[in-house]
Amino acid sequence: MMQESGTETKSNSSAIQNGSSGSNHLLECGSLREGRSNGETPAGDIGAADLAHAQQHQQQALQVARQLLLQQQQVSGLKSPKRNDKQPALQVPVSVAMMTPQVITPQQMQQILQQQVLSPQQLQVLLQQQQALMLQQQQLQEFYKKQQEQLQLQLIQQQHAGKQPKEQQQVATQQLAFQQQLLQMQQLQQQHLLALQRQGLLTIQPGQPALPLQPLAQGMIPTELQQLWKEVTSAHSAEETTGNNHSSLDLTTTCVSSSAPSKTSLIMNPHASTNGQLSVHPPKRESLSHEEHPHSHPLYGHGVCKWPGCEAVCEDFQSFLKHLNSEHALDDRSTAQCRVQMQVVQQLELQLAKDKERLQAMMTHLHVKSTEPKAAPQPLNLVSSVTLSKSASEASPQSLPHTPTTPTAPLTPVTQGPSVITTTNMHTVGPIRRRYSDKYNVPISSADIAQNQEFYKNAEVRPPFTYASLIRQAILESPEKQLTLNEIYNWFTRMFAYFRRNAATWKGAIRTNLSLHKCFIRVEDEFGSFWTVDDEEFKRGRHIQRGRPRKYCPGENFDELVANNPSLIKNMQSSHAYCTPLNAALQASMAENSIPLYTTASMGNPTLGSLASAMREELNGAMEHTNSNESDSSPGRSPLQAVHPVHVKEEPLDPEEAEGPLSLVTTANHSPDFDHDRDYEDEPVNEDME
DNA sequence: TAGGGAATAAACAAAT
DNA sequence: CATTTGTTTATTCCCT
Known part of the structure; x- marks a missing residue:
């Protein structure tokens, strides 16, 4: 080694x-890290x-x-011999402008906002x-x-x-x-x-130990x-002299x-203690004003020597200078x-x-x-939502409603490359969360969604879409158009930085939405239950009617349903047999081309779609048949269901409801191998604070 | 201001 | 027994 x-x-x-x-x-x-498929650290x-x-x-x-x-x-x-030919590609002197702060402070953001820049x-x-x-x-x-x-x-x-x-x-x-x-x-x-x-x-907590510096450079040549x-x-x-000319943007x-x-101070020579000319702009913040202060030094702050790795406590400026000259003199170290x-x-x-x-x-x-579009000043739905809804107040992490602790650890690495994630096959997410005036409610293009996906992945901005829309999106993006609850959770945390905190809240909301919306169908198999979406029903946007029994009751008889409709089972089996290799092929090609998950996962598949429709019709007939007496004849168990039990939300029998097709139920192979979302299961989802 | 949709919270039950 | 999952209801907020 x-x-x-x-x-x-x-x-x-x-x-x-x-x-x-x-x-x-x-x-x-x-x-x-993101690509990790099992929860290795x-x-x-x-x-x-x-x-x-x-x-x-x-x-x-x-x-x-x-x-x-x-x-x-x-x-x-x-x-x-030829100074000009010598390209100072690795020239060390650092331009001031290049030493950008890593992040923008709220104050700076505020300033930018005020200046309307x-x-x-x-x-x-x-x-x-x-x-x-x-x-x-x-x-x-x-x-x-x-x-x-x-x-x-x-x-x-x-x-x-x-x-x-x-x-x-x-x-x-x-x-x-x-x-x-x-x-x-x-x-x-x-x-x-x-x-x-x-x-x-x-x-940084006071008790946080400073990193000790290792002595080094024994082998250096003094000259x-x-x-x-x-x-x-x-x-x-x-x-x-080597000023940076990159900055073509005001921003x-x-x-x-x-x-x-302040950044410059990190490389400041201890002997060159005056760098007042470096403050190009009048310092706005306290921390920047030390240049003008007589007893300030870029290597001194908060009573501590700021020499990299030093952190020696110096009572006052004089002792700091003393320390500086003694400990950080010109030597090898x-x-x-x-x-x-x-x-x-x-x-x-x-x-x-x-x-x-x-x-x-x-x-x-x-x-x-x-x-391009003059009528829509904010073509990205993101922007319109952020600026027009209460999400505006949540746009900056500092003003998030529930942020008593420090920002949570990132679960999603920053994706690189501008076009890696951009996909043209993204499903339309659906209704935005709040209704805005029509002039802002411009159609959402796939490109916008793709862009916003990247944004929401990294920015703790609340997505302006309803939970139902997002759940649907999650399910549709999955290779088999079905997800377990946990996988839905994981999709949320993976795709939205916003959902990496306050887990109890939004997870509850997801569960509520799954139960409440007719478009979400719970299906069970031998591995547990998972959720599918009936897109037709989703477009109707109807809710389960309250005050009615609407769900299967464990122990109730589904055998009858199946027994009366052998075609249902047949279709389920055939669709199962059809879906699996199809998705396997999808997976293979995905792996082969290293396509990001939700690029291919979101591909609409017309074959699958028509299959689903056919099944929906089948099931519709079956359910209508068994539900003719408005009883709670919910699904039960059949011999076949020992392998693929299916539970379906009961459809209320309104005249209005009767005309619609029943919810789609698929019983495809729910193999964990296909569950990319499970990659996330072992990631420490931050469930901070209640 | 009323009504509706969505979010949120909470209670509860069943399953794991 | 604790946690997860799922259902249901009530309340609040926002928009039309």
């Missing part, structure tokens, strides 16, 4: 230009591959150091982006924590194993690598936590370190620059920490650049779209 790690390090040493691997990897991790999967990635980071750090050395030499005129579409994107970034951060933290644990394990193993003289050198190198890696991870973690903390999204250090100390002056510049100084920090920043830059690009594309896309 150790040896493998070592060789991996070597083999990856040339993969420098692949600077994006870090952020990519984090996202891949997320995808892996993510920790079990973080193995050699992840290690390799982390080591790649370290390699990049080394490469950066080399690059810096080279530049240093060039500057000093020792060797500068953003259209609702942009707001939507913002929300999504914010949510996505929060998820990313949490995953990042989780991932690095795991990595850290693993590394420490390896370090211990190394210390035990590193006896043989032949391997000593290699072990020393590896140890250094591991330590650097560890340090880097710790700092990444810390940086993320800091970022969160600064923006009020995370309150190299000196040069590195010089480079680092001149970094922030270079920032001003991004606004968000970025407002908290750039500090230099290495700086280098690591540079690498951290670089990784963040890359990630940010990607996210920016994505944001840009999204906004461009939405902007183009929003200009």
Whole structure:
């Protein structure tokens, strides 16, 4: 295991230009997690591959150091044949604008809102982006924590194993690598936590232990370190010249620059304590005003030294300065920490650049779209609902009605790539939750739904659709058009960030809706019961009539029904035999093409549909036959039902009801293998607070 | 303001 | 025995 790690390090040493691997990897991790089909913990999967990635980071750090050395030499005129040809692709000095906050604070959001800078579409994107970034951060933290644990394990193993003289050198190198890696991870973690903390999204308990820094860099060349250090100390002056021109959007510049100084502090040179010019905009928030404060320092805050990994308590500013000069003087350790920090920043830059690009594309896309229909100012049903209903007050996580605790852990990783999820086969969700004036009640296109799916996955915004619509959607998306209650739950949590909290509330609502709506039919088989949807009935939108017996009673006789209608059984069997291979083929093709689940799962199948209709007709006749006396002749058991028992909601016998076809009942194979939703069962669904 | 639809809460029962 | 699942009723909120 150790040896493998070592060789991996070597083999990856040339993969420098692949600077994006870090952020990519984090996202891949997320995808892996979602794709997990059995409830394994993510920790079990973080193995050699992840290690390799982390080591790649370290390699990049080394490469950066080399690059810096080279530049240093060039500057000093020792060797500068073609300066212009040398692309500073890995130039460490970080532009101020690139150090974007990971998320947008409520204050910033408010500011944006007040300034009317953003259209609702942009707001939507913002929300999504914010949510996505929060998820990313949490995953990042989780991932690095795991990595850290693993590394420490390896370090211990190394210390035990590193006896043989032949391997000593290699072990020393590896140890250094591991330590650097560890340090880097710790700092990444810390940086993320800091970022969160600064923006009020995370309150770190006082008792929360700071991550201890490992001593490292025993094997560094002093001159190299000196040069590195010089480079680092001149970094922030270079920032001003390497300004970022990416920000073509008001949005991004606004968000970025407002908290750039605080971010910058993370790489600040301890000796360059004045960076007042970095505050491009007048600091709005308290935390930003320290630049002007005489006793403020980017590395000092809340009585604690903010040097990465330090957290030393300093009573006052003077003691902090003392501490700074004594503990964080120019030595190997500090230099290495700086280098690591540079690498951290670089990784963040890359990630940010990607996210920016994505944001840009999204906004461009939405902007183009929003200009098309002039009559509908908010073409996305999402936006109209958010802005017009009470959901507006729930649009920001801060104002969610039931959020006494910190945001729940993300269950759904951020999906990458703009078109991964976009599907043209998405079912129309159905009625939106609230009725709005007609001008806003524009038809919902599939594309909109697809887009909104992505949005709702990440943003804790209440979907504007009724529970019935969503339940129907969940069922229709399933390969067999049937789901157990738990699978419906899981669909909700998977597809909507909003439904990852207050589980008791919405789960109860789902159950109520399942019972209340005529369109939902409960079916039982040997594995338990599951729910199907009668789309015709759904369109009618009728409820089960109250005050009437409406449900099967256990122990009542269904044999009669079946006995009187042998064709029913026949159809059920044939449909069963038909559906299963069909869906198997679907599954196979899905797996083969790696198509996201609900792309194929949502494919309407005309064959199945007609089959269902036929069965509905059959069953309709059967039920009408047995229900002719308005008794509670609910389904019971038949010999065949020992295998496929079927329970059907009883249809009230109104004159109005009689004309409609009876609810669809299918008895398809309910194999757990086809239940993608069960992937989620082992995920810790956060059922916080009551 | 009335009426209707949807959400929410709660009580209860049966099944697991 | 606890939890899940399912049913039913009452209440509240929002929209027309």
